Amino acid sequence: MADVILYRWSTERDTWVSASEVEEARAYLARQGITTSALPDGRFALAGESARAFGAERLVFLGLQQLRGTRSA
Incomplete structure (x- = not known):
């Protein structure tokens, strides 16, 4: 799904994400030890960061960054 999102973001210049993409990103982040609420x-919000809140797009982007880091490691 990550490749689909990145392709859509690069070709359409739109960072809209679906509810299922957000839930998949949250599940991926949870598997990486990053709890969201x-x-x-x-x-x-990320666990331990009560001062910052993320929109859906930013949360998915965070998941993509984590995924990219694990792919290149």
């Missing part, structure tokens, strides 16, 4: 306003 949904906030009432639709954004997400």
Whole structure:
């Protein structure tokens, strides 16, 4: 799914993500030891970082960064 998202973002110049993509990113981050929680306003918080909130696109981007790091390691 990561390749599909990156392709869409690069060709359409749109960073929209679906609810299923967000949930997949959250599950991937959880497997990497990064716990997320949904906030009432639709954004997400990372465990231990109560001062920052991420939108859905940024959360998926964080997951993609983590994935890229594991692929190149």
